[in-house]
Amino acid sequence: MEFKADHFSTPNISGYSNTFLSSSPSTPGGGDMSMPLSRPGGVGNLALDRRKQINTLLIFNENVTELVPNVQYRMDFTGGGSSGPLTMLIHLPPTFPKEKPSIRIEPLGLQHSWIDLRSGNVIGSPGLNNFSAHSDLGRVVQVIKREFELKPPISTNQIQTVQSTTESYNSKNTG
Numbered sequence: 001m002e003f004k005a006d007h008f009s010t011p012n013i014s015g016y017s018n019t020f021l022s023s024s025p026s027t028p029g030g031g032d033m034s035m036p037l038s039r040p041g042g043v044g045n046l047a048l049d050r051r052k053q054i055n056t057l058l059i060f061n062e063n064v065t066e067l068v069p070n071v072q073y074r075m076d077f078t079g080g081g082s083s084g085p086l087t088m089l090i091h092l093p094p095t096f097p098k099e100k101p102s103i104r105i106e107p108l109g110l111q112h113s114w115i116d117l118r119s120g121n122v123i124g125s126p127g128l129n130n131f132s133a134h135s136d137l138g139r140v141v142q143v144i145k146r147e148f149e150l151k152p153p154i155s156t157n158q159i160q161t162v163q164s165t166t167e168s169y170n171s172k173n174t175g
Contacts, residue, residue, distance in 0.1 A: 046098070049133060053097045056138030057090070061145065077145050081152035083110070090141065100131035103144065105153070112153035114144070 050070065057073060058064055065074045073090040087106040093099045103122040105115055114124030122128055125147070127140040 046095070049097050050092070053137040054092075056136050057141055058138070060136075060138030060142045075141065075145070077149075079148045079152040080150060083148070083152040083155065086110075086148060086153075088141065088145065090137075097131075097133045097135070097137070100128060100135075101137065103128060103141070105148070107155070109156040110153035111156060112148070112151070114147060115153055117156070 054070065054073075061075055063076045065076075066072075067074050067089075071092055073092075075088040075090065077086055077088065078084065079086045089104045089106065091102045091104075093101070103125075104120045105122060106120055108120045109117070110120065111117060112124075114122055116123045122144055125140070125144050127135065127143050131137075131140060
């Protein structure tokens, strides 16, 4: 193998590397092999990435309980206003973190722009909707919790009570 005087890739005016100056062999894609693109053990270690994500969940959030090891977690917290105690159930699919987690809020029957009324699944969180392998599960969960503290979900029972009170008030005043 012939070594050139300059053993490093240097950027050209356009910002792209001139790999012809590199002493490292070229890859079929034209890349330079001097810096590996994957970790030892293969292209990204899914188990290691999963563990790191779970660790951030535990670090950034309180009251997290592991229900099913490496699969399901529970976090109890108090929502703001009169929503009372809430539970966040976090389910990690087999291909997590390549696939986004599913998060459900209990009790069911809560109304909030981020919650599916029927299933209780969190559907409106930008961090969860755009989740990728580079996201941070701990921070995503933290933001969801903070949303429910600042803008508490309303129980459908509370909505029905307010509606029936309003209807009876209106019927008394119009009759």
